[in-house]
Amino acid sequence: MSVRLAAVLFGAAFGFLISWGQFSDPDRIRDMLLLRDPYLYLMMFSAIAVGFAGTVLLRRRRARALLTGEPISVERTRPERRHFVGAAIFGLGWAIADSCPAPIAAQLTQGVLWSVFTIAGILIGVELYLRRRERAAADEVRSAAAYAATERSGALSRQR
Secondary structure: OHHHHHHHHHHHHHHHHHHHOOOOOHHHHHHHHOOOOOHHHHHHHHHHHHHHHHHHHHHHHOOEOOOOOOEOOOOOOOOOHHHHHHHHHHHHHHHHHOOOHHHHHHHHHHOOOOHHHHHHHHHHHHHHHHHHHHHHHHHHHHHHHHHHHHHHHHHHHHHO
């Protein structure tokens, strides 16, 4: 329960800060994407720097999560093709909508009506991705079953 309460409080604080920092303002976002105004870039880069410094300090101290006591760990992976494709899709959506998921949530709470269409697009995209992944997993199971059946029939014919 305390983890959920903390998540709600941090989420509300994050939404407030997103709005206060003007990350939910489509004009600000458009100016950033058109390289007219560095404000949002500077905000993002400062957040990255603070996050990086905090991560380094947490790793050095072998810190544990305050609420759960679990060790804090950071997974490092090499970038793969899927990361670049996902980043390109995300960037394209960001450019078209003049927003990304966090500002859209802030826009929804501010009563910006057109953000409903953007969030609908995000939800449709997530649903399509999940269906594609389910299909790929089902195809994998079918091919494994077909391979196993082929192996069994081959073993039976060898016994005869």
